[in-house]
Amino acid sequence: MNTKNADAIIVGAGWAGTIMAKELTEAGLSVILLERGKEHTTAVEGAYPDSIDELRGAVRKRLFQNLAKTTVTIRNTIDQTALPYRQLAAFLPGEGVGGAGLHWSGVHFRADPNDLRLRSAMEERYGKKFIPKDMNLQDYGVTYEELEPFFDKAEKVFGTSGTAYTVKGKVMGDGNVFAPDRSSDFPLPAMKDTFSASTFRKAAKDAGYHPYSLPAANASQPYTNPYGCQMGPCNFCGYCSGYDCYLYSKASPNVNILPALRQDKRFKIIANAHVLRVDLDGSKTKATGVTYLDTTTQKETSLKADLVILSAFQFHNVHLMLLSGIGKPYDPVKNTGTIGRNFVYQTITTSRVWLPENSYTNQFVGAGGVGVAIDDFNSMNFDHGPLGFVGGSPVWVNQAGMKPIAAALGTGGHGTPRWGAGYKDALVDTYKHSLAIDAHGSNMAYRDVYLDLDPTWKDAYGLPLLRMTFTWKDNDIRMNQYVVNKIAPIARAMGATKVSLNHLEFGQPFDTRHYQTTHLGGGAIMGDNPQTSALNRYLQSWDVSNVFVIGSNAFPQGMGYNPTGTVAALAYWSAHHIRTIYLKSPGPMVQA
């Protein structure tokens, strides 16, 4: 180890990777951060007004993964042949410095306390029998109380705007009554309501629900974070999701962490470095470093380090573990192994509400994280007893800035014309006078939903693609239908002239052709048992103790909330324990 290139090597320059790099350099470690994509600079690619370009941005997907290099294969069931995901559609992983953290929307939640220990909480309330046999429902192995300081830290770094309900047990204001207690208020006040959001807020309140402002990592005011990094305020331009924010007002690794990190001489970032594998020693219990391909020179380089952090996108972390031989691959038939187990998604459907013709929803006005939500049907905030399903959905109006190409492509269908004269009438009416209400729901883990290596297709580097086996299960479809049906009365109270409810149908398989969400999870989950989890509660590999795997891959099931806030908190949580425990005495932090 005398010849090591750095104390720590981090794979992937998104939120998780940059948080870990910041924390480890603060602890005095030298860090090399490898990113397979290129550098991204707001002042260049994100400059105003050139970046205000829907075709180049969200449509041609300039910030997203280049599938020509590597992708996944997908099938719905074990008996099918999985086929390559050839065009970006259902989910959109990022590429380049900032990762998905550069093109995300900005909804910034803390996990619900019950969601972090969902098996225990459900069993306590409804009994063991309530949980279906094939559902791999598990606890995270860490509680909300333990994570709270790290949720708090992440919000201060992200400059999150929101309204607290309670701080240190004291009721503060009009926040989410279902939200857990906080040690301090949001760093910035909530974003303003768009017209569609204020209309929803009023109707939901009148219906007896508990509306609140979405916590948004879109700055409601100018902000300087604890690292000294500055954010401009959001002006509701609507170019968040799929874009780099020209106002520096959407939190991103590029805006909120990297400016400070780049001033640290112990930190080095290498872009265009596609990591091929984590190198292990003969015992397969210790990583010696990583091997990467410089995609500009096609040169392969091996770097050595004491510590390897995987912080690539969820499924790339799992892919790297499988390619490197870290841990035992999951086998759904024998129900053994952990790598690839508990692959989860989210159950999201969008319904549409039309207001009278004198009401203009100005759907182009918006921000990725802004909106009004109710949590009355999320997590364990309602009685599942008579309903017979596990999970839930927040329901919200999240007007993120609807742009014309997306609106045009999405108009029609379900018996209405998708082109021609009638189509144009519908498009104009829908664009000017409608709004969207989402049921943004959880997705549970199942024995036969998992990740492994594909036997047929290879990436541009000759390595087998990752294979997803995924489809919708009745539990989640029931949950989605139940929650979507709650939207109709709220919509009527909003003065709707027309409502189009959209929910999953029984027997309808997962469709890879339409965008649903990029919130993939699991596959290398955290937990308290090495037989059923890949990582311990500190996100340390049970099998290779100097490898930590940070990301939504650690989620045992998909929660109703957006994952980024929890990913960031888990990164700070893991980093804190690396700093305070691991570095003093390297080795497994939990005995298996």
Next chain:
Amino acid sequence: MVKPDPTSTPKPRFTLPRRSVTSALLGTTAFWLTQPSTSVSRALAHEAAEAPYKPEFFTAEEYSFLTAATERLFPKDHNGPGATELGVPEFIDRQMQTPYGVGDNWYMSAPFQEGPANLGYQLPLVPRALYRRGIAALEQYVLQHYGKNFAALSAQTQDTILTALEGGSIQLHDIPGRTFFEQLRTNTLEGAFSDPLYGGNHNLGGWLMLGFPGARADFMDWVNQEGAAYPLPPVSISGQTA
């Protein structure tokens, strides 16, 4: 299994086309780092004023199909201009000359194998090949059934054919009619509503129809004005107003 088509990975001519020195590069990052968008946009406007657009990728026959079909998909009506007036065929022709035309970010590794529709696109054809083969097969079908080219048919007949494509009842040799239709519909709507920088959305006609403000990207005063319509006309990236 569909055999890979030799024309499916054409070497695109990323040389500078005759009429515009920049259209070949539109859509690439390198372009954005080196060119102020305004000069391109103004060049396009200048060219458009001088003479009608001459396609670079599509043949004259293909282009007449494209013009006729996109106009049926997005017809001129009381809402505003149709595909032709908006420059949609020009937009699609220009797009074929960008990396998108060769499916630069699509996974195009063999084997190619058909599967259930919900598992997504599995043809070995990039957009350029889809259009080339799809239009040829469709014109062959139209000639067989109607004795004329698509463009020469009545609007009603054209609609019948497009409806059949959308519904999947026409197979264009190895291309499902529905796949071809979706490609055409997608690019048509992109052309109607993208920034005029790319050759479509002439005179911001698409945006005017929707009340979309374009590249201004500032709504601080309009976050919530109680349902009033946003009052300002659109502006393009290059500063073109309507």
Next chain:
Amino acid sequence: MSKRHSFSKRTVSLTALRSVGAIAVCLSGIGAALAAPSTPDAALIEKGRYIAAASDCSACHSVQGREEYTGGMAFALPFGTIHSTNITPDPEHGIGAYTEEEFSRAIRRGIRKDGSTLYPAMPYPSYARMTDEDMHALYVYFHNGIAPSAAQPPKNTIPWPLSMRWPLIFWRGIFSPSPEKARKTTQAAYDDMVLARGAYLVEGPGHCGACHSPRGLAMQEKALSTQEGDAYLSGGAAVDGYIPPSLRADDRTGLGRWSEDDIASFLATGRNQKGEAFGSMTPAIMHGTQNLSAADLHAIAHYLHHLGPSRLKEKPWVYDPRVTNELHQGRTTERGAMLYVNNCAACHRTDGAGYPDVFPPLAGNPVIMSADPASLVHIVQSGATLPAMHKAPSALTMPSFEGHLSDQEIADVVTFIRQSWGNNAPPVSRRDVEKLKKTMPPRNLSEGPIPQN
């Protein structure tokens, strides 16, 4: 490498050794002898480093991408181009051969080792005020605190007879005070220790007047200290195409509405609630003031604050909401208003207030109301980047609008900005914009590293 257009503080010729050959041979022995003495204590070197920062040596004697203090910055003068010199302790190519007395004489009197006179862009009329103690620390730092480098800046290209330096002796005699006299005037004036420290830093090592004071016909600063009159720091001539504003308490065109905290924060980070650094002030902060202690920055602010206005007839600026109300209702009939809404309001807002600390306010901004519109027009044409500073790591960028807006459009929008929200500066014509295009600084991001955030 940027071209300098004026006879400014950035013009330097400390060791333009045109006939290095013979001198170098005999100096090498001295250099060796100088390297030998016992190591001076680290605290003294640190003090010297601090004074070098306060004197902003690096801004002129360093070039991006090369070792610090190796010179080479080009200054395009009407009669030729000169380059700043290598001031590392290399005995041949730098100043390693200078004795402390020679070093001090060069800095405070403008006389080179060989007895010839420095181009007065080297601000020795200000440095004349520096104390012997500071000179000693500076000398120790430049000989022991930095590595010698043999880098050679490009040769000056001033043709004979202008290349002769002897006429400069007369200039120096008339316009540069002797250190003894200069020090007396500065010291005598203040009972308040903070004020005295501020005066020393501003009038001495900081040489703020080199840019921010007007110059006379012979390019001399019209006043070198506050005792010499209200012209001192009342605003200077263009540097790199930008107009150094008044640092006095002028309400509309100076720092009349800046608090001491505003000034200190600006000097520490290049940004505050009222505005952001641009042009040559950016390197002055980056190499210089951001390295100063909070106490010294406050002393500078305290001193600047105590200067009265120079333009006594200037009516205080009062915010006028008329334009704001018009724009808020979507009314954009005024000339330039639509251009403002389409190009500027996204960051600077329809109320002209900007987003303080990030995107500067235009309402009431002294740069906007300067009689000469060069700064404003050039920022619109070229864009601007405020780079990362130690205490403010975010780089903030405004895009270049040259090529995006026509000259007429720039004239219209700039005039709109200069006459809205209570601003009252004279209009700008298309002809003005065309003329300013000739002195347009390099486009934003066209040189140097790209800010990575």
